[in-house]
Amino acid sequence: MCVGFYAQMTPNDDQQQRVSYLMPINQPLTNKSVVLETILRALKIADECDENYVQVTYDLGIGMIALPLQNTELNQFKRLFVHIGDFHVQMAYMKALGSFISDCGLATILVESYLLGSGSINGFLSGKNFNKCKRLHILMSLRLEIAMLSINHGLRCALISAVMEQSGLSNVQEVTNDLLPQRLKKSKTHISQLTTVVFNRINPFSLATTKKVLVNISSGQAGLEEVTDFL
Secondary structure (H helix, E strand, O other): OHHHHHHHHHHOOOOOOOOOOOOOOOOOOOOOOHHHHHHHHHHHHHOOOOOOEEHHHHHHHHHHHHHHHHHHHHHOOOEEEEOOOOHHHHHHHHHHHHHOOOOOOOHHHHHHHHOOOOHHHHHHEEEOOOOHHHHHHHHHHHHHHHOOOEEEEEEEHHHHHOOOHHOOOOOOOOOOOOHHHHHHHHHHHHHHHHHHHHHHOOOOOOOOOOOOOEEEEOOEEEEHHHHHOOO
């Protein structure tokens, strides 16, 4: 429904495309012979369309079979370009984000904000808990953006907009689900919880931090008074 709505609202003078379907292969998809058959069919379609190259999209499990097949017969399959499915590409991106923030204390803040369970930290940082990653990375980004809003805001916005426009990432996205009243209320509550925990942290590298307080460098949390006195 939303696609049809945007199609009516957005002018598009591109030539209408035709979607065709191939005959199904009633065999397991991870069978090497089946993957090879899909490659041969793709090359045959390229020949029928007088194209020098052809692109195919595989799930990660099938792509891990198709890529070695392509490498073993590189001369025969050099016209083939293999794509990995968007879902696994996004999971890999979430894993890269997780490795970047794994030791900076943000995961601890999410746990103390009751936005992430302690048993879900590994799944969040590894990108395997996709739904959590998709939501919490946005919330963290928003919270950090608010904290740094006054620092070169205009320049950063212009730079980000220019990069997204040049890279073709500025397309209109489906956001109606996030605008539902219950989702807005939930997001507001989570941002409030995250803000409270962030404000209770101390910058251990700030000159204004008193030397009488023992601060955890990773989480920015002040230690207990008895622990500080003991150490």
